[in-house]
Amino acid sequence: MAATASTTPHSLLLQKSPQNHAFLKLKPNSTTLPLTPAAAKRFSISCSATLPTQDRPSLQTQSQDRVFNFAAGPATLPENVLLKAQSDLYIWRDSGMSVMEMSHRGKHFRSIIEKAEADLRALLNVPEDYAVLFLQGGATTQFAAIPLNLCQPDDTVDYLVTGSWGDKAFKEAQKYCKPKVIWSGKSENYIRVPSFDGVEQSPNAKYLHICANETIYGVEFKDYPVPSNPNGVLVADMSSNFCSKPVDVTKFGLIYAGAQKNVGPSGVCIVIVRKDLIGNAQPITPVMLDYKIHADNNSLYNTPPAFGIYMCGLVFDDLLKQGGLHEVEKKNIKKASLLYNAIDESKGFYRCPVEKSVRSLMNVPFTLEKSELEADFLKEAAKEKLLELKGHRSVGGMRASIYNAMPLAGIEKLVAFMKDFQSRHA
Numbered sequence: 001m002a003a004t005a006s007t008t009p010h011s012l013l014l015q016k017s018p019q020n021h022a023f024l025k026l027k028p029n030s031t032t033l034p035l036t037p038a039a040a041k042r043f044s045i046s047c048s049a050t051l052p053t054q055d056r057p058s059l060q061t062q063s064q065d066r067v068f069n070f071a072a073g074p075a076t077l078p079e080n081v082l083l084k085a086q087s088d089l090y091i092w093r094d095s096g097m098s099v100m101e102m103s104h105r106g107k108h109f110r111s112i113i114e115k116a117e118a119d120l121r122a123l124l125n126v127p128e129d130y131a132v133l134f135l136q137g138g139a140t141t142q143f144a145a146i147p148l149n150l151c152q153p154d155d156t157v158d159y160l161v162t163g164s165w166g167d168k169a170f171k172e173a174q175k176y177c178k179p180k181v182i183w184s185g186k187s188e189n190y191i192r193v194p195s196f197d198g199v200e201q202s203p204n205a206k207y208l209h210i211c212a213n214e215t216i217y218g219v220e221f222k223d224y225p226v227p228s229n230p231n232g233v234l235v236a237d238m239s240s241n242f243c244s245k246p247v248d249v250t251k252f253g254l255i256y257a258g259a260q261k262n263v264g265p266s267g268v269c270i271v272i273v274r275k276d277l278i279g280n281a282q283p284i285t286p287v288m289l290d291y292k293i294h295a296d297n298n299s300l301y302n303t304p305p306a307f308g309i310y311m312c313g314l315v316f317d318d319l320l321k322q323g324g325l326h327e328v329e330k331k332n333i334k335k336a337s338l339l340y341n342a343i344d345e346s347k348g349f350y351r352c353p354v355e356k357s358v359r360s361l362m363n364v365p366f367t368l369e370k371s372e373l374e375a376d377f378l379k380e381a382a383k384e385k386l387l388e389l390k391g392h393r394s395v396g397g398m399r400a401s402i403y404n405a406m407p408l409a410g411i412e413k414l415v416a417f418m419k420d421f422q423s424r425h426a
């Protein structure tokens, strides 16, 4: 042991490894961090004083330093998950290496991806006849992969468009099959979901596509249409409400979700697809978009976004520990009600344009009656550590994205701020 320092907050020990490399040892959890010779020298001089922030090893995030991040995605992640990842970052269990460094085909990563899949299956009660795929390319790549895998170029498919993500999915499908918009809320600026009885579906549509939660407009399906073609299936983009509430997977042929809102970092896209729909990809389908290739290889055909999958696994584990998606939904309803009530009770100072019956539990858009106050609202909110409240550039106004990981305290603080702002500007 080269030196001992006990005056820093973490009770740091400077040690030497058998190879004579300096290591920084943190008590009480005994994590060791290697130091370059230069860093070791700097450390040995300065460890009895306060270290510059950038040099200070930290296994604890100061939660008071974290903001309430209302971004639509990438979005806030559960603090305990981030801290767990932080403590695992340097060495994962007994592997001697970080998750980022391990072979995706080795036993350690296999155990990570297998647990992530098993936990997701448990959370959503995914039946055995559905495959769970961890893919790349975001939800946007699925806009092409879905028609390429589920139909042939001359097949008709239906799109029910309740926002701009559904519209983008439709436009991409035009390259690979014959999609039809059977309903669009565009002329009303996407504020509702139609009554399903009043929408005529194409009799031979191979699938009916919906976006279960339109992230930008805050419109969420509370129940789901049934394809009128008995051989057709329902396909849903659940990017922004995935794992926010229980879902009956058997109602869908395919569910897909980019991870970066509710379940992990960007870079992972999860596809849950009924197994009998796999294996009929159009001949032009790139290998990376072919569900059969990924299903046959347990999502390990090529190098997967391993660290992102590991992070999703930590989130799934956390959601199970919270009691599963029924419990998660209760919390989400409580948080969303608090915010919508504050908007509705503001006597028009704030306004949410979305029809009440389909207001999203995840993304809450609202405008200020005096739109000239928007910049002040955002500036003052930021001072209170309430960040990323600006609405999407295509709609303006405000939007608070309140995914699973947004704590109730974040909503309470936002609501208190909104009331205070109103009292000063009404």
Ligand SMILES: Cc1ncc(COP(=O)(O)O)c(C=O)c1O
Residues within 6 Å of the ligand: 072, 073, 137, 138, 139, 140, 141, 165, 211, 213, 214, 215, 216, 237, 238, 239, 240, 258, 259
């Ligand atoms: C509902 C929905 N679908 C698709 C996407 C596109 O996701 P990605 O950026 O992962 O391609 C988004 C992104 O915000 C989204 O909110």
